[in-house]
Amino acid sequence: MTIKRLVAAILLATGSNSVLAEESFTVQDIQVEGLQRVALGAALNNLPFNIGDTVTDFALSRSIRTLYSAGHFDDIRVYRDGNTVIYRLRERPTINNIEFKGNKDIKEEQLNESLAGNRIQVGEPLDKTILKNIENGLTEFYHGVGKYQAKVEVKVTYLPRNRVNLEFAFEEGDAASVRQINIVGNQIFPNEELLSVVESKQDMPWWRFWTSDRYQKQTLQGDFEKINSYYLDRGYLRFNIDSSQVAVSPDKTAVYVTMNVTEGEQYNISEINFVGDLIGQDEVINAILPLQKGQLYNGALVTFTEESIARFLARFGYANSKVRTIPTIDDDKKEVALTISVDPGKRVYVRRIDIKGNASTKDEVIRRELRQMEGAWLSNDSLELSKERLQRLMYIEKVDFATSPVPGVDDLVDIGFTIKEQPSGSFNAGVSYGSFQGLSFQIGVEQNNFLGSGNSAGINLNTNKYQKSVTLSYTDPYYTLDGISLGGQVFYSDLDYSGTSSNLEAYNRRSYGVGANVGYPINERNRLNFGANVSVNKINQINEYDQLRHFRAVLLDASNPDGGYDFTNFELSTSWMHSTLNRGLFPTAGRMMNLSLRVTTPNSDLQYFKTNFEAQQYVPLSNDHQWSFRAKFELGYGNGYGDKDGYDYTLPFTENFYGGGTNLRGFENRIIGPHAIFRSTSSVPGVPDPIGGSIAFPGDISNDSYQVSQRSIGGNAMAMLTLELITPTPFLKEENRNSVRTSIFVDAGNVWDTEFDINRYANLVQLIASDRDPALIDYSDPSLIRATAGISVQWISPMGPLTFSLAKIIKKYDGDLQENFSFNIGTTF
Incomplete structure (x- = not known):
């Protein structure tokens, strides 16, 4: 092949615009050489001409630029052989x-x-x-x-x-340290005060290992803003950072920062005016306005005012409002007049709401919790409330939402809710171990999100060293569209506390029953529940301790004193719950209060009532909620009402409150509370009997003796307080933050018996059978507070909910048994 002409691509690279007079020609063929990875068709598609087109040599040179723009070639050369165009290419590696x-x-x-x-x-x-x-x-x-x-x-x-x-x-090398920060021109605030508000630190000593003096450009820029805000928040409206210099040491290991500032003087607010459209809410906006005439100018307060007005307008659908403050400065009077410009913009409506991430939960279950509706105006309050309600569900770990404008329309948005689910049930099959119940075998299912419906369903069989039970339950939280719930349960239980490890006085109880409940929402944060329950009970093999005398008197069949206690109760219950918690599991902000009352009807074999009050408050201590403070307070009281055969009804011992374990960590489970007292009567010799013995007769009761059991029987009153500092869990990844919780706690409280009379034993002799037998204390005294402190780790693990607690007892009384370390393991899915 004879090469006719080489087209000088060098002329194109140097940007020459001069083109010699050239003749045009008709392309009869295009040849491409050097292709390895790029297909021939792909290369030809990038050419600005085809076979049969009439081109000039200059057009050929410009085709080189077109081929380069495709991004496949390192070198491109073009030749002409008659009417044939030849490209020699070198592909990029x-x-x-x-x-x-x-x-x-x-x-x-x-x-x-x-x-x-x-x-x-x-x-x-x-x-x-x-x-x-x-x-x-x-x-x-x-x-x-x-x-x-x-x-x-x-x-x-x-x-x-x-x-x-x-x-x-x-x-990478080592980072340069901030050797010195100089502020020049400041007279009102000394360097030490200004440097205390910035993040950059200078020339830190070696023992301050928790504080870094490493130089970072972005951090320094943020520090300039902090100093500027420090002055503006104190009325220095003319403050200015005139210049700044950063000098690097010759060895590049240290930097020296210098800021030149002009402080100016303080300014007061002379007047506040509004311009623009306040959507008819002038009185409300003026009422919530934090700025006041005559006060010192405060930049942070001005910004807060703008944000507050914008949030208020967003409640009415004006999501894109613009609020800005225009200052008019009078340097002579050292005053500033503020004009707040309000432009609400168009009211924004929601076109569509999309739900993503709910692999198990049905869309309708998510949507029924939403308070932002499709077709309604966009409300930030409704969006936040929707997120809050979703995160309170026990089967939702995290919720995020985002708004996106509808293309081509300035008053419509779409909203996307992204859901992260978490284990919503427990599969109690296999073996678990707890420090209280020991080795136990379970089989059963409990689901808080049954088949993705949001309903709770469960069948639970449990057996361990003191309990055998089965429970069937079902609750529909949205039995009606307006949130009325309906549920019920059937249960059977066989408790045997004859062993020593339960810390309870020995008895055996069998019970079965059925119940139903209905819930009614008062508003978004308050709910009422009502229930009815019937239970059939039989108690036997009980140690007849002295505190059972009233219980024994109203239930014991005189003709069958060894027959145990049989009773049937009909219960009515009501409760009120208030919650602003930000999540159902592991909340970090908000509060929860719960007040409940259960009472048996007069036709029951036992007449009593029992009430509980629980309040929890979470206060976030950091913006990311990794640090949070929790306070929990719980009160309980129960007693009987009415009488039978001259004996007052009391709260049955099976309904008593207990302390220790979960509510007083560091003490053995259920050990806190009154202990059983066994009273022994004295006797005097009697007349001889026919077989050589003698018949004893009761003696003077003042000579009776008693023994205090090592086991607890609980009390009819309780008060518990927990103070807890929730901390970040070391070495934990971000995605696991909502499933693991570490906290430092202090627990305090007491369980007592308001019906106990210590004077009944004042003149009696206490028998001490072993060094473990506790001394008698006044079990009616609520001031006998126990206290513990320690650390706890909770984990919703793939194998089940797991809790570790390590506690130290601060205050205890005779008979209290400690349990410094405890844990519990189950299985969930």
């Missing part, structure tokens, strides 16, 4: 592998993401021209975080078949 070495400050995920934005990724052609820019950009990043000695080098290794490996070699 394909990236075979990317490797990073020496990087610590930048994670590989961040690097890969940044490189992908520049089309540097495995399988893509390599454009070597941008590698230098990447090197410079990474070096600039290290300089921005104070590592002035950092170097970044990209090594290219060529492989067969036109492939390359890229190795990014990092030499």
Whole structure:
């Protein structure tokens, strides 16, 4: 082939616009040489002409630019042989592998993401021209975080078949420290006061290892803003940072920062005016306005005012309102007049709400909790309330929402709710171990989100060393569309506290029954529940301790004193719940209060009532809620009403309150509370009987004796307080924060018996059978407070809910048994 002409691409690269007079010709053929990976069709598609078109030599040279723009070639040359156009190409090498070495400050995920934005990724052609820019950009990043000695080098290794490996070699070095920060021009506030509000620290001593003096450019820029705000919040409206300099030491290990400032004088607010449209809410906006005429100007308060008005307008659908404050400064009087401009914009409506992430839960279950409706105006309050209600569900771990404008329309948005579910049930099959119940075997299912319906259903069989029980339950929280719930349960239980490990006085109880409940929502945060229950009970093998005398008197069959106690109760219950908690499990903000009352009807064998009050408050201590404070207070009281055969009804011992274990960590489970007292009567010798013995007769009761049991029987009154500092869990990834909780706690409280009379034993002799027998104390005294402190870790693990507690007893009384370490394991799905 004879080469007729070489088209000078060099002229195009130098930007020459001069073109010699050229003759045009008709392209009869196009040939492409050097293709390996790029298909011939793909290369021809990038040419600005086809076979049969009439072109000039200048058009051929411009086609080189077109081919370069495709991004596949390193070198392009074009030749003409008569009416045949020939392209000789050298393809860019394909990236075979990317490797990073020496990087610590930048994670590989961040690097890969940044490189992908520049089309540097495995399988893509390599454009070597941008590698230098990447090197410079990474070096600039290290300089921005104070590592002035950092170097970044990209090594290219060529492989067969036109492939390359890229190795990014990092030499990060040490960060420069802030050796000194100088503020020049400040007279009102000393350097120490101003530097106390900034994040950058200077020349920290070695023992302040928890505080860093590392220089970072972005941190320093934020510090300038903090100093500026510090002055503006104190009325110095003319404050200004005139200039700033950052000098790097010759060895690049230290920086010196200098700020030149002008403080000015303080200004007071002379007047406050509004312009714009207040959507008819002038009186309300003026009433909530935090700014007042005559007060010192405060920049933070001005910003808060703007945000408050914008949030208020967003309640009425004006989601894109613009609120800005225009100051008019009178330098002579040192006053500033504020004009608040309010532009509500168009009212925004919701076109569609999408739900994502709910793999198990049905859409309708999520939507029934929403208070932002499709077709209604957009309300931030309704969105936040919707999120709050969803996060209170026990089967929802996290909820996020985002609004997106509808393209081409300025008053419509779509809302997307993203749901993260969590285990909503428990599969009690297999073996679990707890420090109280010991080894236990369970089988059963409990589901808070049955088949994704949001309903609770369960069948639970439980057996351990003191209990055998089965319970069937079902609750529909939305039996009606307006949130009225309906539920019921059937149960059977066989309790045997004859062993020593239960810490309870020995008895055996069998019971079965059925119940139903209905709930009614008062508003978004308050709910009433009503229930009815019937239970059939039989108690036998009971140690007849002295506190049972009233219970024994109203139930015991005189003709069958060994027959045990049989009784049937008909219960009515009501409760009120108030909740503003931000989550159902592991909340970090909000409060919860619950007041309940159960009472048996007069036709029951036992007449009593029992009431409980519980209040919890969570106060976040950090913006990310990793630090939070929790206070929990619980009160309980129960007693009998009416009498039978001259004996007053009392609260049956099976309904008593107990302390220890979960509510007083550090004490053994159910050990806190009154202990059983066994009274022994004295006797005097009698007349001889026919077989040589003698018949004893009761003696003077003042000579009776008693023994206090090591076991608790509980009391009819209780008060418990928990103070808890919720802390971040060390070495925990972000995605697991909502399933693990670590806390430092203090528990305090007492269980007592309001019916106990210690004077009944004042003149009697106490028998001490062993050194473990406790001394008698006044079990009616509520001031006998116990207290513990410790640390707790709770984990909703794949194998089940798991709780560890390590506690130290601060205050205890005779008969209280300690349990410094406790744990419990179950199985959930």
